[in-house]
Amino acid sequence: KRSTAIVHRADGSVRVYCKGATEWILKDCTMFLNNTGTYSPMTPAKTTALEETILAMADKALRTLCLAHKDYPNAAALPADWHENPPDNSGLVLDCIVGIIDPLRGDVKEAVRIAQEAGVTVRMVTGDNIATAKAIARQCGILTEHGTAIEGPTFRKMSPKEVDAILPNLQVMARSSPDDKFLLVTRLNG
Numbered sequence: 001k002r003s004t005a006i007v008h009r010a011d012g013s014v015r016v017y018c019k020g021a022t023e024w025i026l027k028d029c030t031m032f033l034n035n036t037g038t039y040s041p042m043t044p045a046k047t048t049a050l051e052e053t054i055l056a057m058a059d060k061a062l063r064t065l066c067l068a069h070k071d072y073p074n075a076a077a078l079p080a081d082w083h084e085n086p087p088d089n090s091g092l093v094l095d096c097i098v099g100i101i102d103p104l105r106g107d108v109k110e111a112v113r114i115a116q117e118a119g120v121t122v123r124m125v126t127g128d129n130i131a132t133a134k135a136i137a138r139q140c141g142i143l144t145e146h147g148t149a150i151e152g153p154t155f156r157k158m159s160p161k162e163v164d165a166i167l168p169n170l171q172v173m174a175r176s177s178p179d180d181k182f183l184l185v186t187r188l189n190g
Helices: 022-028 044-058 108-117 130-139 150-154 160-169 177-189
Strands: 002-008 014-021 029-033 037-039 062-072 092-103 148-151 170-174
Touching: 014 022, 022 029, 022 044, 022 062, 022 092, 029 177, 044 062, 044 092, 044 130, 062 130, 130 148, 130 170, 148 150, 148 160, 150 170, 160 170, 160 177, 170 177
Parallel strands: 029 092, 148 170
Antiparallel strands: 002 014, 014 062, 029 037, 062 092
């Protein structure tokens, strides 16, 4: 969900750089780098505005990442266990949010169409967030008007009876784990 690098700078200060899924990094930011290059507090209104921007990007099939940092005056100020547990889960400064497009290969839509015409139910199971997953699934013809999209954490909390009820229309599972995939295949096989 995140990747962290710790840089010991020439002036003796230390900067912790962090990048990762927006829903994980944004919640750990208490400040943001504004358009004048200075820090501003991360207010609830700013968080809401950023979440709306993230959703708008995800709805366009962009995978979003937050880039953030945290500064320390020197190495001695780092937590004692920083090698094993990098100090990247609180007090971060949001530097930016980026949207990355991973265009569909040219043959994907055709492959999905051919499979569907042959009677194969095509489902998308991905680690992407739900909005991005749905946008990509729509682009390639997997998610239809009456199809269902669900997130892995919700899916894994469902009873077998509840899972069986949604299976006929389940077309997209986002933020899925390997266990979610196993559960899905197990239920599909009866």
